[in-house]
Amino acid sequence: MRNDATYLDVIAECMEAIDHYLAAAGDAPVREVLRVDGLIRDGAVRRLEVLCDATGKLTPELRGRYPTIPWARITDFRNVLAHAYLDVDPDRDADVVLGSLPDLRRAVDAERGR
Numbered sequence: 001m002r003n004d005a006t007y008l009d010v011i012a013e014c015m016e017a018i019d020h021y022l023a024a025a026g027d028a029p030v031r032e033v034l035r036v037d038g039l040i041r042d043g044a045v046r047r048l049e050v051l052c053d054a055t056g057k058l059t060p061e062l063r064g065r066y067p068t069i070p071w072a073r074i075t076d077f078r079n080v081l082a083h084a085y086l087d088v089d090p091d092r093d094a095d096v097v098l099g100s101l102p103d104l105r106r107a108v109d110a111e112r113g114r
Contacts, residue, residue: 004062007054014051018044052078066107
């Protein structure tokens with residue numbers, strides 16, 4: 001049976017991979033990288049899809065400890081990435097990377113005891 005710890009590990013792994021992809025682009029702004037580099041965008045979008053799916057599987061108790069994180073928005077973004085792929089917008093991807101992930105990273109690190 002999968003539990004919060006499993007999904008937290010998946011989320012952390014996805015965030016690390018996204019960081020790695022973006023670091024490969026050097027000092028270029030995230031928005032620009034996602035707009036012009038298809039390989040990095042594809043990797044980041046796939047990891048965002050997995051990350052968003054995993055956040056939807058976290059228990060309500062865990063999510064309740066972090067009320068400022070837009071859990072529904074993150075989870076709903078997975079549906080955009082998976083089903084409305086023609087509407088995927090690099091700027092919206094950048095908004096998720098730049099906006100929600102830092103708070104999510106702090107919550108995941110706190111829950112994982114890091």
